Amino acid sequence: MTLSGKVALVAGATRGAGRGIATELGAAGATVYVTGRTTREQPSEYGRASETIEETAELVSAAGGKGIAIQVDHLVPEQVQTLIERIRTEQGRLDILVNDIWGGEKLFEWNKPVWDHDLDNGLRLLRLGIDTHLITAHFALPLMIEQPGGLLVEVTDGTADYNADHYRLSPFYDLAKVSVNRMAWAHAKDLEKHGATAVSLTPGWLRSEMMLEAFGVREDNWREATAKVPHFVISESPRFVGRAVAALAADTERMRWNGQSLSSGGLSQIYGFTDLDGSRPDAWRYLIEVEEAGKPADDTGYR
Numbered sequence: 206m207t208l209s210g211k212v213a214l215v216a217g218a219t220r221g222a223g224r225g226i227a228t229e230l231g232a233a234g235a236t237v238y239v240t241g242r243t244t245r246e247q248p249s250e251y252g253r254a255s256e257t258i259e260e261t262a263e264l265v266s267a268a269g270g271k272g273i274a275i276q277v278d279h280l281v282p283e284q285v286q287t288l289i290e291r292i293r294t295e296q297g298r299l300d301i302l303v304n305d306i307w308g309g310e311k312l313f314e315w316n317k318p319v320w321d322h323d324l325d326n327g328l329r330l331l332r333l334g335i336d337t338h339l340i341t342a343h344f345a346l347p348l349m350i351e352q353p354g355g356l357l358v359e360v361t362d363g364t365a366d367y368n369a370d371h372y373r374l375s376p377f378y379d380l381a382k383v384s385v386n387r388m389a390w391a392h393a394k395d396l397e398k399h400g401a402t403a404v405s406l407t408p409g410w411l412r413s414e415m416m417l418e419a420f421g422v423r424e425d426n427w428r429e430a431t432a433k434v435p436h437f438v439i440s441e442s443p444r445f446v447g448r449a450v451a452a453l454a455a456d457t458e459r460m461r462w463n464g465q466s467l468s469s470g471g472l473s474q475i476y477g478f479t480d481l482d483g484s485r486p487d488a489w490r491y492l493i494e495v496e497e498a499g500k501p502a503d504d505t506g507y508r
Contacts, residue, residue, distance in 0.1 A: 208270075208454055209234035212296045214288075216279055216341050217306035219243045220256040221413035222360055225443025226303055226450045227261050231270025233451045235301070238292060239265065240277040242308070247276070256414060279306045279337035282344070289344045299348045301454050304385075305360040306337040310415060313378040327377035334381030338388060346396070353400030356454050357392055360446075361385035361405050365466035367489055386466050393464030402463045404453065408446035409470050409488020410439055424481075435502030439491040445469050445480040452476035484508040 208230060215227040219241035227239045241258045258274040265272025275291070277284045292299055309330040314322050338359060349355035363373070365386040373379035389405035396403050410416075412427055420430035424442060431437045446469040453459050453472070470487035472478075479485055491507040494500075 207234050208301075208451065211235045211300040211454065212238075212292065212298050213301035213303065213454070214238045214240070214292065214299060214345060215303045215305060216240050216277070216337075216345075217304070217308075217360075218261045219258055220261075221305075221307075221415070222408050222411060222443050222446050223303070223305035224256075224261045224264065225445070225447035226305065226358075226360070227272065227447070228264045228268050229444055229447030229451045230301065230303075230454070231265030231272055232268035233455065234270055235454075236271040236273070236296065237262075237265045238273045238275060238288070240275050240279070240288065242276065242278055244274070244276050279341050280332060282340050285340050285344045289348055293348055298352060299345060299355070301356045301358070301450075302342070302345045302349055303358045303360065303450060304338040304341055306341065307334060309333045309378075309381070313375045315374045317375065319376045322375065322377060327375075330377045331381055335384050335388070338385060342392060346392075346401075350396065350399035350401055355396070355399075355401035356459060357389070357396065357401065357403040358450055358453065359385050359389040359392070359403070359405045361407050363407055364468055364471075364489055365390075365405070367493075389466070390464045397460070397463055400460075402453075402460050404462050404464070405466045406446065406449060406453075406472075407466075407468050407489070408443070409441050409468065409486055409491075410437065411446070412440050412442050416440075431502065436491075436496045438502050438504045439486050439488045439495075439507055441469065441486045441488060442481050445473070445478075445486070448478040448480075449473065449476075452478055 217223045218227040218239035239261045262272030262274035312326040312330040362382045368383045386405045392403040422430045449469040449472040473485040
């Protein structure tokens with residue numbers, strides 16, 4: 206895969222899937238603008254000093270691309286507009302937009318109905334998970350469609366099929382993640398007239414920085430966590446979903462996916478990319494066929 210000469214914006218690239226996506230776009234040779242609220246001068250609310258947009262940009266450059274870090278709060282339209290104007294001035298184009306803006310980890314409460322859930326936190330979560338994506342698309346897509354072939358990736362949690370009949374254990378979280386699938390479908394209707402593609406994309410059980418910390422492991426020894434949570438065996442690194450985005454962006458026939466809800470595991474079976482360990486974890490199929498079926502943890506046939 207090569208994305209040399211392509212310009213990407215990964216909105217929400219401080220950590221997790223956004224960082225993995227930005228790094229893999231860089232590995233394919235793209236110039237990648239990475240945005241988020243956390244910088245070295247403005248520490249993370251989660252207390253992890255290395256999770257900054259500057260470090261993400263450095264990872265992009267180290268991988269072979271060109272990383273450019275810009276602090277942006279994607280709930281503030283003026284900041285997003287200024288960001289896109291800068292990309293237009295510096296690059297004159299935008300080929301790939303990845304909306305991975307989130308930041309709601311501390312806001313949702315599992316297993317609480319709407320009347321028990323903190324209302325302010327719930328409504329804030331919706332703003333972070335939905336409004337930010339719409340604001341960014343509003344300003345970025347006009348630049349992307351100035352030339353055909355652009356790609357919009359809306360990152361969510363869960364495929365449309367899975368989310369259609371699974372309650373995500375919080376009315377606010379559920380709505381935020383389901384909405385992103387529908388959002389990509391709606392954007393696809395508008396973008397196809399301009400020769401551009403929009404998809405929603407979900408990673409599987411993501412080994413984000415927060416997840417690794419919660420299990421007390423690192424990326425190099427993550428399998429030790431399966432002693433306590435056996436089904437963690439199907440988890441994947443953030444670079445896996447990054448390789449899914451890079452594969453989509455390099456596919457000259459990607460319009461066949463327009464409007465569809467995709468997963469990193471599903472795309473790996475089609476494009477042939479692997480995770481860092483050489484495997485192809487298919488988490489959403491595993492979740493239904495193994496974990497929800499009450500079977501013991503066993504990734505045979507799912508990696």
